[in-house]
Amino acid sequence: IGTWKDDIKMDQEAVQAYIGGEIPPNGNAHSGRDWGAFDINKEVINLCPTNCMWMEGKELKIDNRECTRCMHCINVMPRALRIGDERGLSMLVGAKTPILDGAQMGSLLVPFIKAEAPYDEIKEVIEAIWDYWMEEGKNRERLGELMKRQGFQKLLAATGIKPVPQHVQEPRSNPYIFWNEDEVEGGWERDVNEFRKHHLR
Numbered sequence: 001i002g003t004w005k006d007d008i009k010m011d012q013e014a015v016q017a018y019i020g021g022e023i024p025p026n027g028n029a030h031s032g033r034d035w036g037a038f039d040i041n042k043e044v045i046n047l048c049p050t051n052c053m054w055m056e057g058k059e060l061k062i063d064n065r066e067c068t069r070c071m072h073c074i075n076v077m078p079r080a081l082r083i084g085d086e087r088g089l090s091m092l093v094g095a096k097t098p099i100l101d102g103a104q105m106g107s108l109l110v111p112f113i114k115a116e117a118p119y120d121e122i123k124e125v126i127e128a129i130w131d132y133w134m135e136e137g138k139n140r141e142r143l144g145e146l147m148k149r150q151g152f153q154k155l156l157a158a159t160g161i162k163p164v165p166q167h168v169q170e171p172r173s174n175p176y177i178f179w180n181e182d183e184v185e186g187g188w189e190r191d192v193n194e195f196r197k198h199h200l201r
Helices: 012-019 072-076 120-136 143-150 152-159 192-198
Strands: 002-004 053-056 059-062 087-093 107-114
Touching: 012 059, 087 120, 087 143, 107 120, 107 152, 120 143, 120 152, 143 152
Parallel strands: none
Antiparallel strands: 002 087, 053 059, 087 107
8 A cells, every 4th residue: 555654745825725715625526516615624624533633723733643644634635735755655464355254454564665666675575475375374275364373473473574563453452463481571480479579569
């Protein structure tokens, strides 16, 4: 999926032109009937999935750290908002639509990778996935099914990609990432009395 890493570029004069009705929203795609005056709060700000946009006086503000790159605001006001200059793509894997189980969404493997010729970084990830799938996959088993059977952490280990917060499927509920005993300081076995000296009830 194409994406960008830096901030959304804004033209505040064009924002005011949209608000004032000088520029039609959505690239004039809805010109077939009268939808009334453009309302930036109703049509852009209130529809932001992470509520990262607001008006400060006559200026539109965006908290880019909270932006999920859904591009709704850019689609509505393409002459006022544009994607950033640091462009690349996100790589998702494991999506499938089987007949019996129902659809399975793709899992985010690489949050951001540069998409520049000759695309060696992207090829390295794809080849590592192929090697893992050919080695571990059962006959007629798709990558999504292999990930479901072995766990996402096995795929991360096979591709050499370090775990990041974007890999968590459901925050505070069901993280993909599990720790091995050798990765935990002191291992699993601990003296409860020694622990209670430092962590009183």
